Amino acid sequence: MMKRIYCLAASCLLAATAIAQTTVTTPVMGFLTLNLTPGTNFMGFALLPSMEMQGLVNIDAGRTSIFLQGAPNVALINDQFNTGSLPSHTIEISGSDGDAGVGFTSVITDTFALDNEIVLADAIPEGVADGATVKIWKLWTLADVFGADNSAGLTDAAAPAQADLIQIPNGVGFDQYFYSNGEGEYTAGWRLVGDFTTDQGVVPLEFAGGIAITARSAKSVVIVGQVKPxxxxxxxxxxxxxxxxxxxxxxxxxxxxxxxxxxxxxxxxxxxxxxxxxxxxxxxxxxxxxxxxxxxxxxxxxxxxxxxxxxxxxxxxxxxxxxxxxxxxxxxxxxxxxxxxxxxx
Incomplete structure (x- = not known):
């Protein structure tokens, strides 16, 4: 059975210096140890890689764009939170329990320097008004969690049938990934079953989503990150x-x-x-x-x-x-x- 053990590097969130309308916090850092047993293991990551920004926003009438307050002291750059063709960051509406939309998250699809605009994949819930606080989190990738070179020590192999399989839900089933040792048809590195050459280390893991790992043998994976309050x-x-x-x-x-x-x-x-x-x-x-x-x-x-x-x-x-x-x-x-x-x- 999979267990996780935490060692937290801070006991609370501490307010730090505010820059215009964007605030910075001292995060609660820690590590977790995920012990995999042979067979199916369900994994979720309570720790997140990093919170990269927190601030107040105005909301566009269409509710899929937000505008970070604090210009000119706070200035976004084009594509800051949407690097590459795959999602890389998500926003979270934060605040007190009972506030409208608290806990809502959405993948960021575009970032524009003009007007400090951030475009979202999903519409912000009704009731969330101008002045709401958002946090921007980086998403885990396969390489972040397990290492670009499989430093986590999952079982690698020439073919997926002999390797540990990481299974990520896709809405209708699972996409399956493994670390190829390059000794067969698959080139070395993180690979999608059926795709012999494309690097999959950049594949993101869904915020608050779970994955499954079929492990060939017992092993432990250690992850270091921030606690999400x-x-x-x-x-x-x-x-x-x-x-x-x-x-x-x-x-x-x-x-x-x-x-x-x-x-x-x-x-x-x-x-x-x-x-x-x-x-x-x-x-x-x-x-x-x-x-x-x-x-x-x-x-x-x-x-x-x-x-x-x-x-x-x-x-x-x-x-x-x-x-x-x-x-x-x-x-x-x-x-x-x-x-x-x-x-x-």
């Missing part, structure tokens, strides 16, 4: 969604780690009189080689009201901890945005 909104599509556990502590080891109840999942997921009618939270059980499924039983249901496990009757499951890496939410309804608690730490 504040709650996070995630977008769920109909069907299976891989979601990362962004809380930097484990519910088994700490009172502030997230359980089904304290995660706040029940606030956004569909409840049901039966498990078939409800959204389900699937937690991987490596020993059983399958998923344990939970749902929120609505008042009047035969299992009573609250978190229930399929096959476990009316037993209350609210204290079940969310796993360290990632988990699956099976959405029965249409697309929805839900807010996840981060916990107090």
């Amino acid at each position: 504040g709650n996070t909104r995630v977008n769920l599509q109909t069907g299976n969604n891989f979601v990362a556990n962004l809380c930097p502590v484990n519910a088994v080891d700490s009172e502030v780690g997230l359980t089904l109840e304290t995660s706040g999942l029940q606030e956004g997921l569909t409840h049901g009189l039966t498990s078939v009618q409800a959204d389900r939270v699937l937690l991987w059980d490596a020993q059983a080689g399958g998923y344990i499924q939970y749902y929120y039983s609505a008042p009047g249901g035969i299992a009573g009201t609250g978190w229930r496990r399929i096959g476990a009757g009316m037993a209350d499951q609210k204290d079940v901890p969310l796993p360290d890496g990632a988990y699956i939410i099976h959405r029965v309804g249409g697309p929805v945005s839900i807010q996840l608690n981060q916990g107090a730490f």
Whole structure:
């Protein structure tokens, strides 16, 4: 089973010098150790590579462009947060719990020096007004997490069938990546299964998204980064969604780690009189080689009201901890945005 262990380099966020309308913070830094076991491992990254900017913004009428306040002391440059053809950065709406749009994130698709404009892939929620605070985070890439030369020590091979496979959801299935040793058809480096030559080290990992790793042997991966404070909104599509556990502590080891109840999942997921009618939270059980499924039983249901496990009757499951890496939410309804608690730490 995958575990993560943290050593935090700071105990709180400290306000630092403000430059015009852009503020800088001293981040909480730490490391996590992800222990992989042979077979399937679900991973999510509670630590982020870096927060590169924080500031106040004005919002365009179309709500897919924002304008960073603070000119001329703050000046963006063209393509600053959209390097290359793949997403490289995301914005997050921050603020106090209860503020409109808090925790919303969107990939940045363009950056313009003119008017300090940042273009987003998704529309900012209604209710978020001029003067809102945003944070800009760099996204992890395969090379960031596992090393451009596979310094993390995943099993490399001449072909994917012998290598550790990194599986990233693509909406309909998975894109699969591995580190080729260059001794077969694939050239050396990070490669997509089926693409023999293209460097895949720049492939980004979705903010708050989960991945799976099929490991050929036991090993550990150490990641160093920043703790993300504040709650996070995630977008769920109909069907299976891989979601990362962004809380930097484990519910088994700490009172502030997230359980089904304290995660706040029940606030956004569909409840049901039966498990078939409800959204389900699937937690991987490596020993059983399958998923344990939970749902929120609505008042009047035969299992009573609250978190229930399929096959476990009316037993209350609210204290079940969310796993360290990632988990699956099976959405029965249409697309929805839900807010996840981060916990107090």
